[in-house]
Amino acid sequence: MKYWLMKTEPDVFSIDDLASRPDQSEPWDGVRNYQARNMMRDEMKPGDGIFFYHSNCDVPGIVGVARVLREGYPDHTSWNPESKYYDPKSSPDNPRWFMVDVGFERKFSETISLQCLRSLSELSEMPLVRKGNRLSVMPVGEYEWNFILGLAQ
DNA sequence: GCCAACGTTGGC
């Protein structure tokens, strides 16, 4: 089992949105970055843990835990001309973009802010706290996973 | 294959 961190802008899709879905799950569509795609297509497996991260907001940080429910499959929004995620180079026969299904697990009582994560030397190896990291899906080590869960009590 | 121009991300 592996661990991940997935970023989302809460104005677009927040952990509360995930929790209030009828089945508390959501296809993680719209990722248009090759590194992130490769992880979703090739590496993420059902049962893997996900830190749910809010970006571009008042207090950016980890707000809870989700779980991979379904491994990578083609992101159909990529061949829908009506979608804002449309990519003319993607088609059902030759899908360019992939997504996973994500399920709600828990919301932390308080956001573990990026500022807090940056301040902890134990987490200095995380890609998240490295300067200029823009990946919306990134792996989390088992040590960091458990350490951060400890912060959340 | 290089690299300048351009677009996007995301913290601040």
Place this chain on the structure above:
DNA sequence: GCCAACGTTGGC
């Protein structure tokens, strides 16, 4: 809103 960092595009 600014801007640094980084990814993508496309001319050559």
